[in-house]
Amino acid sequence: MATAGRAAGTARETTELRPAAEGDWPSQLSPAEVEAFFARLAEHDPAPTTELHYEDPFTLLVAVVLSAQATDKGVNRVTAELFRRARTPQELLELGEEGLARYIRSLGLWRNKAKNLIALARLLLERHDGQVPRQREALERLPGVGRKTANVVLNQAFGEPTIAVDTHVFRVANRTGLAPGRTPLEVERGLERVVPARYKRHAHHWLIRLGRYICKARRPACWRCPVRDLCRYPDKTPAPEGAAAASGRGA
Numbered sequence: 001m002a003t004a005g006r007a008a009g010t011a012r013e014t015t016e017l018r019p020a021a022e023g024d025w026p027s028q029l030s031p032a033e034v035e036a037f038f039a040r041l042a043e044h045d046p047a048p049t050t051e052l053h054y055e056d057p058f059t060l061l062v063a064v065v066l067s068a069q070a071t072d073k074g075v076n077r078v079t080a081e082l083f084r085r086a087r088t089p090q091e092l093l094e095l096g097e098e099g100l101a102r103y104i105r106s107l108g109l110w111r112n113k114a115k116n117l118i119a120l121a122r123l124l125l126e127r128h129d130g131q132v133p134r135q136r137e138a139l140e141r142l143p144g145v146g147r148k149t150a151n152v153v154l155n156q157a158f159g160e161p162t163i164a165v166d167t168h169v170f171r172v173a174n175r176t177g178l179a180p181g182r183t184p185l186e187v188e189r190g191l192e193r194v195v196p197a198r199y200k201r202h203a204h205h206w207l208i209r210l211g212r213y214i215c216k217a218r219r220p221a222c223w224r225c226p227v228r229d230l231c232r233y234p235d236k237t238p239a240p241e242g243a244a245a246a247s248g249r250g251a
């Protein structure tokens with residue numbers, strides 16, 4: 001079973017994103033620094049693994065829609081049961097809104113998600129022969145699917161070099177000076193401009209993992225960050241007493 005990074009956008013996440021005044025932003029990394037930044041992430045994690053469980057484009061799409069305001073672990077627990085019962089648009093439609101709701105009640109926004117996913121399954125059957133479309137516009141017309149979800153599906157299911165900007169990617173891009181921006185779209189455009197082509201395919205996953213496990217919102221673990229020497233964040237967290245710093249360039 002393959003896995004994918006969490007991606008669905010949420011209003012809560014968007015309002016929590018750091019709307020920094022332009023003057024607060026660190027200076028941007030130079031092209032050579034951006035190259036070094038991604039080379040470092042690639043060296044640490046050559047084939048970034050992703051965390052939502054899925055089997056094909058449709059189950060990926062369902063998992064990503066379910067991941068708004070939910071943890072990947074929570075979504076995986078739900079989909080482990082759900083996909084045994086319904087893993088195609090037809091089967092999901094037959095399950096119905098109430099039936100689907102019984103599986104996903106442990107997740108935030110479950111009522112809306114159940115409603116959207118049933119409408120989404122119906123639209124896929126009516127307009128796309130039950131297949132997940134590969135075009136952004138068609139994806140974004142599906143209920144519950146925004147730009148971020150479309151980017152994840154295009155990247156993960158179809159191998160497109162899209163960079164979905166979630167709360168982690170947004171934070172990392174701003175803190176480091178990689179691609180500062182006021183909105184997820186500004187950051188996405190900035191990343192598209194600066195990330196070298198050969199790193200675009202995995203950039204989303206590298207940045208999510210950096211943000212989720214090291215460059216955390218409240219207390220970034222700068223002392224064990226592999227890109228510490230490149231990062232422009234002025235308030236880097238010092239190593240706690242006795243903690244080993246990241247080796248070499250990251251230290």
Ligand code: SF4
Nearest residue numbers: 215220222225231233
């Ligand atoms: S050095 Fe600190 S602020 Fe910069 S990317 Fe690493 S964890 Fe984040």
